[in-house]
Amino acid sequence: MKVLTTIKTKINPFLVAVLLVVSTSSCLDYLERTPESVISEEIAFLNFQNFQGFTEELYHCIPNFTTSYWTASWNWGEDEMVSSAGNFHVTFAFDRGNFWAWQVEHAGHGGQASWMDKWSANTNDNPHTKGLWPLAWYGIRKANLGLENLHRMTDATDEERALIEGQLLFFRGWFHFMLIQHVGGLPYIDRVLPGDQQLREARLNYHQSAEKVAADLRRAADLLPINWDNITAGRRTLGRNELRINKIMALAYLGKNLLYAASPLMNFESTGSRTYNTDFARRSAEAFGELLNLVESGQTQYALMPFDRWHSLFYTMGQNWALSGGTETIFRSLYWSGDQSNWGITKQYFPSIIVDGDATKFVPTANYINQNFGMANGLPLPTDITKADPESGYNPEFPFRGRDPRFYKTVVFDGVQVVQGSMPPNQEDNRYANLFTGGSYRGAVSGSPTGYLNRKFVPLTANAYDNAFAFGAALHLNVPYLRLADVYLMYAEAALMGHNSVQARSSNFNKSALEAVNVIRERAGMPGVLPKFQTSVDVFLNEIKRERAVELAFERHRFNDLRRWMQLIERPYTLKTSIEFTRAPESTLGGDPTNMRVLNFREEVLLERPLAERHYWLPLKVSDVTLYPEFRQNPGW
Template sequence: MKKYSITSIWVIALVMISSCEDYLDRTPESVISEETAFRNFENFQGFTEELYRCIPDKFHSHNQATGNFGDDEIWSDDSPDQVGFRFDRGDFWAWTHWSSYFDHGSLTTTQDRTAKGLWPLAWYGIRKANLGLENLHRMTEATQEERELIEGQLLFFRGWLHFNMAQYWGSLPYIDRVLPGDEPLREEKLSYQEFAEKAHNDFRRAADLLPINWDNTATGRRTAGNNHYRINKIMALSYLGKNLLWASSPLMNSVSGGGPVYNADLARRSAEAFGELLNLVESGQTQYALEPFSNYKRIFLTRGQNWLLPGGAETIFRTLVHGVNATHWNLTQCWIPAVIARDANHRLSPTSNYVNRNYGMANGLPLPEDISQADPESGYDPNYPFRNRDPRFYHDIAYDGVQMVLGSLSPENANLRYANLYTGGNFRNDRNSTRTGYVHMKFMMVGYNNFDQLFSYGNAGSRNIPYVRLSDIYLMYAEAALMGYNSVTGQSPNFSKNAVEAVNTIRERAGMPEVLPRFQTTVSVFLEELRRERAVELAFEGHRFTDLRRWMLITHPDYAAKTAMEFDRAEALNTEVPSDTRIVNLRERVIINRNYDDKHYWLPFKVSDVSLYPEFDQNPGW
């Protein structure tokens, strides 16, 4: 994305200094007045663009994939310095003293993707957005379109930064003005839904001000071809709907004075926001579309395309990752067993419970609750558990016998070509390989290992996991329409699809059959199937922890255990079709049970923050 002529850090520093006592030795030419800093679009956009560097990256923080904290994956047992490892043991205080997506103990808006934390960046970015909004009147040498582009970006970021904090910490003050430095803090926390209404106003106004595509504006044509990541109407509508859906969800409704059920009014408003977006997409008015399943990988990964940031036509909002080759190297080490990567610790494995509970059969039926038992109706066979599964299973997961190394291997390493994930196999190790019998492949390619080295610098690769993509919008729309209208055929009046049809759109792309009639009998039955669809389609993309909490399921025993799949091969590996290799003694083993209670629905605030003033109190139970 092209940068404008005045860098943001310089401008904001000068604006903040200009009102202070003149105690530094400065040359006259180094001083820029507020009138100059905000006078025209070029200067103001230079100020605004630092906000793009306030988007933390869930999957590159501290050089580790730190984005998933639900029941979906588990760290190797030698990873006590990882926040996810600590969260599994109920230690949510860990975010305050271990580097992670949440905090790094310092504030940076540099290009260093590994040192960005949500908590400090959000407060910094909110103040910056408010500074910009309070100086809009100084933009005197600008067209109306230019003013609207600036205002829309500032409002979006103010709403987005507030919303992202509230997902994890819950009730917060909504700061919509520049707080004076010489007055005591007295900003009261709002209820979650009161807070969400403030964010709603910012997202709604941003959506009304911003274009669908900057390239189609007079201002944007000056940087045509470099506007893809700039905040636009579709991004604002995405969060307009998401903010309302979260506010309608059982947890947020409960803490706002309602019951542990969906707030139907907020859900209907959410469906309408998503309906507005999807109507624009399906009528061909946007640059967004679902990627064909044959190109599914390019949503997350590119290679040999001159460091092209992934996303394709489907990704709506993402972080802007810098130092892109390192994203391959570091994340490869998190996800690939040490026997074919480097011998280091800190490995992540998809949990058996998550994969087997959610990735069902190709005919649309789930696996049985006890995976050691056959299910004649679905066709599941515990002696061939990897046969005839949802196509996304084969894309996302490496199972026993899958080829992992493409090139030549020395005789002593010949047994590393295929993933030996049976109990006792050389890809199984609690310390530095997979603990569960499954390996992450959703954001990887076969050949990402120390033998083939397809992640090497010469392959010009990049990896980026979106905050929001179009399939997520369809599934959130389905949830909002279902719960807002209390019907499996719930439908927003501004969009042509009902809840079931929206889910079927995503299933059809993956080559899955439509939602089976047995899952459409009641709202509650369809909601469970919709949640399973969401778990598969958005697996490992950083959504599960927030989803389980807003659904008030994180304390439920069904989601407490993280398990491994144990089994033995009954015959030699079928290297052509590994799913046809017969196995025996299939069983699940509990690795850890997470003992969560109600306090774990929100992260605790830092003690230093709740000590600032009485109205900013600690979250319950902490």
């Protein structure tokens, strides 16, 4: 007889009852256990409460990339730079072409610096011990185990059976998708693999893998409700269902999975063509269209957040550790409120001169900001930022004036007042961001090497004087995996490339690709995409890419976007730069920093990443590819 043993764990209000793990050993192996710790399969899977208790552990398999270590690295494109004090982070290694560093065996500090991998598949409540690679395989096995025991759920309603099956299918598809987007096609494990047989599961190509992901996510979307609060089973945990897997989550990842399969890199891996696959793109647009039609017809709990509350997508403060995200966030990891696991994360964005703690700093690159964050009138900055542009109104003597409103919510630039409260007289000069060349906020080791700071994820008061990261402030940072704005932009890309038209739309949603992008721009107070960027599919695609870079900056999307577009290894995307300038003599602090005149504004290259074709896919673990011949390594590694 097989048995199930209970796991004692910290229970969040999100969770129900008990978490269960299945063992394949006989009862005789557990004679030393107390009788109450042994539960038969017939009992464990009998009813909804017991089966849901088993299923809940899958939520603990979602790594929280935001808080995966004391300081955390998750932006690996040309968008962000880590100071030299953070040389143990994945970003630092990737900047030097070392893509092995995602693996625990190759990373510094025992591998704790990467959210992608840890030493074990740990499902406890410590975000520092959770890694995608081990937990995905663990989660896939657990999902398969649950699916193979669905027939035992006899004391349940049809609604309850659908909820269990839908969650299990979602997680099986989601974990596979999270892996293949980084390493390419993999074996699709859709059954419990026996432990006493030699593995012979061959790698599929990307399209084959994506089709299996799509089948699971489509079935999950059909089984799951939009909102658990509105169904009988969900009312048992009324008001605590926000993170439970639902129809909208399944549709969102169905669309994303199909868009990735359509993208040039994934299409090339499967067919040899470096163009978009129009069939996958059209199917992606249909999935996103189904989702967006439900949202815009008022049938869901999701909606874009007002722009004046944009920061609440990423953090809350003074709200008793309330989870950030509002109505816009669709999918995120669990977060253990009150444990201050983001105490170090909040300090990684401002230079050591105004925070204590770790010297590691993550800052926006000048190239990313200059190339993507344009002017408030919808025009980009000129390629040569040392020259004025009469059409856009850009002036290199006032480079921070008249910019896209999201520029001011995303970055700290020179002259912004950072410290709001009192500070010692001998530190008063550091009340404002001295980000000019040679300023006190600059520095390669524990300051900003680029001339910018990240403002998106922490309030300005996250400094040693205002002390917003103190426990009593309840500053709660959690960057989402996926939010509604991303869905609008992915829909636009899928519709555009699936139907080869700026005005294209899916069959089930009444907005065109152009209109979907404009929804996001108008939320931020920006004009719609200008006519000059609607002249062709390629021109408009570049504007979608720029819009993604602005709206979703530093949210972990850029690296995979550059990869799937096959731009990661091409200039200018291999460059990381700084802005250099001095303040004009008449410029004074304390007023509107956009009105401070600067001199000799220019851009300088800090490094060029030595990337080649092989860097489009992460290398698989040597320990895995040597298990059996059919599990082959990625090309070039």
